[in-house]
Amino acid sequence: MSVKAKILIIEKHLSASSLFLNFKMVLQAPSPQGKAVLCMLRTDPHDHAVYRIRLDELRNLVEALNIEVITEIIQTRIKPTAKYCIGKGKVKELLRCVKEEQIDVVVFYNILRSSQKLNLIRTLNCDVLDRYELTLEIFEKMASDSISKLQIEAARLNKLAPYFKLEAKIRFHNEHAFLRSTGEYAFHNQIRELTKRQARIHSQIEELMKKKRRHIQKQRERENPTVCIAGFYNAGKTTLFNALTGDSKPVNSEPFTTLSNKYQRRYVDSTLSLIFIDTIGFVLDLDPRLIQSFRLNLEDVRNADLVLLLLEVTDDLLTLTMKLSEGLKLLKNIGVPKKRVLVVFNKIDVDPSVGSEVVKKLAILRTVEWVTISAKERINLNGLLERIQEKLYLLTAYQKREHSIRLKRINSEGAFRK
Numbered sequence: 001m002s003v004k005a006k007i008l009i010i011e012k013h014l015s016a017s018s019l020f021l022n023f024k025m026v027l028q029a030p031s032p033q034g035k036a037v038l039c040m041l042r043t044d045p046h047d048h049a050v051y052r053i054r055l056d057e058l059r060n061l062v063e064a065l066n067i068e069v070i071t072e073i074i075q076t077r078i079k080p081t082a083k084y085c086i087g088k089g090k091v092k093e094l095l096r097c098v099k100e101e102q103i104d105v106v107v108f109y110n111i112l113r114s115s116q117k118l119n120l121i122r123t124l125n126c127d128v129l130d131r132y133e134l135t136l137e138i139f140e141k142m143a144s145d146s147i148s149k150l151q152i153e154a155a156r157l158n159k160l161a162p163y164f165k166l167e168a169k170i171r172f173h174n175e176h177a178f179l180r181s182t183g184e185y186a187f188h189n190q191i192r193e194l195t196k197r198q199a200r201i202h203s204q205i206e207e208l209m210k211k212k213r214r215h216i217q218k219q220r221e222r223e224n225p226t227v228c229i230a231g232f233y234n235a236g237k238t239t240l241f242n243a244l245t246g247d248s249k250p251v252n253s254e255p256f257t258t259l260s261n262k263y264q265r266r267y268v269d270s271t272l273s274l275i276f277i278d279t280i281g282f283v284l285d286l287d288p289r290l291i292q293s294f295r296l297n298l299e300d301v302r303n304a305d306l307v308l309l310l311l312e313v314t315d316d317l318l319t320l321t322m323k324l325s326e327g328l329k330l331l332k333n334i335g336v337p338k339k340r341v342l343v344v345f346n347k348i349d350v351d352p353s354v355g356s357e358v359v360k361k362l363a364i365l366r367t368v369e370w371v372t373i374s375a376k377e378r379i380n381l382n383g384l385l386e387r388i389q390e391k392l393y394l395l396t397a398y399q400k401r402e403h404s405i406r407l408k409r410i411n412s413e414g415a416f417r418k
């Protein structure tokens, strides 16, 4: 069902009580289908290559929803317009294309403001999604457990609440008093219900967060080091998790096969066991609101003793460079410093010579530690385990040293104050 159709349904039901029921229906509506146009506003006129990688990723995500991509419309402009994000002339071109090709959905790479989305839907008369909403559509398709569903709903409400508020406000202002009109009462009622729902989900997530922190604390007390496998979707995180722990979690070439974290112990020897954690995949230009909504998953990444940043050596050099620097930046934003990261280049089985060549060319690798493997063909997994142990040993030694320096400093400050 298209967003336009969903809005029409809401507009048909004018009683105050049915308004909220319909709002619920929109949140649970089926994914978009059919034919799509990709649209992007390129704000850097000197960008001749990176935008292509971003658009290709958008295309992959759209195709993962079984939507056929008919064409792409790109505009270069320093600033987005307030009304449509792209300029008026481009909107006309888009409208022509939507009509001629009978397009069902226009997918924007740029994140749209509520007013821009509403204006585009009204002008184009078809469904309009941005990168954030598209990612959520895929999450929804792949989600099977209640925690993932809760986090998806939180993320959806974060983005959709302002849109619904705007939509309800416009309708309320355009409406005349009549027997079945929604009126001011219904508008405020809808906003109140929305805010309540957001607050309820927020407190449920906070409760789960407390539980998770207690669990992490217990794990720390037992002194089992945790190793988190992070990276972009499809990098092979679950394949590596299964290969290292003997588990058999689902592996798939579709994006976001893993949504909720998976845990498994691996005994390295009689004295050491490691807890491996498989996590949700990253996407390029991850929206901070999505990070915030998935903080339950990311708490494990933040608290892990070591994070493996998994990358596909099969990507071309530019994509690999982008993913590596974005991945490190994302981890830093979550609270994981570079010294706690080990970069792992996966899929070297595809073409070992290309793999080593690409890795040599990545200048950034002078400042990070890395290793090459094939999770699927189990190449160099022992080498990876050795590096993990080495790094964990250094990190604990480092942490102990930092701790004693901090203690000394506190003691000396105390002595000085006396």
Ligand SMILES: Nc1nc2c(ncn2[C@@H]2O[C@H](COP(=O)(O)OP(=O)(O)OP(=O)(O)O)[C@@H](O)[C@H]2O)c(=O)[nH]1
Binding pocket: 232, 233, 234, 235, 236, 237, 238, 239, 240, 250, 251, 252, 253, 254, 255, 256, 257, 258, 259, 280, 281, 282, 346, 347, 348, 349, 350, 373, 374, 375, 376, 377
């Ligand atoms: N050739 C090759 N393919 C691999 C390797 N590791 C994983 N794959 C393939 O890559 C695809 C994605 O693997 P997953 O393990 O599901 O990747 P993921 O990172 O867990 O993906 P998400 O859960 O979607 O984030 C699958 O088709 C795997 O068979 C590898 O070492 N070599």
Ligand SMILES: [Mg+2]
Binding pocket: 237, 238, 239, 250, 251, 257, 258
């Ligand atoms: Mg996975």
